[in-house]
Amino acid sequence: MSNRSRRVFMLHVVAGAGALAAAQVRAEVEKVTESDPYARSMGFKTDTNKVDKARYPRHDPSQSCAKCQLYSGKPGDPYGPCSFFGDRLVPPTGWCRNFKPVKA
Ligand code: SF4
Missing domain, CATH: 4.10.490.10 (High potential iron-sulphur protein)
Structure with missing residues (x-):
């Protein structure tokens, strides 16, 4: 895996984790x-x-x-x-x- 591919992969991992965390927070906030x-x-x-x-x-x-x-x-x-x-x-x-x- 090239450095660029690794960087893109890590950005997707971070973005996915952030979206999941935001969805969990929103689910709690929405009640x-x-x-x-x-x-x-x-x-x-x-x-x-x-x-x-x-x-x-x-x-x-x-x-x-x-x-x-x-x-x-x-x-x-x-x-x-x-x-x-x-x-x-x-x-x-x-x-x-x-x-x-x-x-x-
Ligand atoms: S009774 Fe329940 S559904 Fe109706 S306005 Fe109040 S909180 Fe909302």
């Missing part, structure tokens, strides 16, 4: 968490049963991301994109005060 300041201001919970009843008296445990117009996950997926949170991922069991029921 909405309860500790996210904006999500917290929206009362976001990953489990609709843990929503603060005193703070959100109109919340009902039957409401969840899976039944929200802004959720586009597929049935059975552990997470799905929420357009309200810029398509970051939320679990179907989640809830926030921007819940918009899917129309029947």
Whole structure:
């Protein structure tokens, strides 16, 4: 292998490793968490049963991301994109005060 070929090969290895690392970081960053300041201001919970009843008296445990117009996950997926949170991922069991029921 010539020096040039070796250099090109190493650049591909480094670029591939960087892309993989970036994808892993993005996968973690894309989930909405309860500790996210904006999500917290929206009362976001990953489990609709843990929503603060005193703070959100109109919340009902039957409401969840899976039944929200802004959720586009597929049935059975552990997470799905929420357009309200810029398509970051939320679990179907989640809830926030921007819940918009899917129309029947
Ligand atoms: S907007 Fe809807 S899908 Fe998004 S977090 Fe709130 S309840 Fe869930």
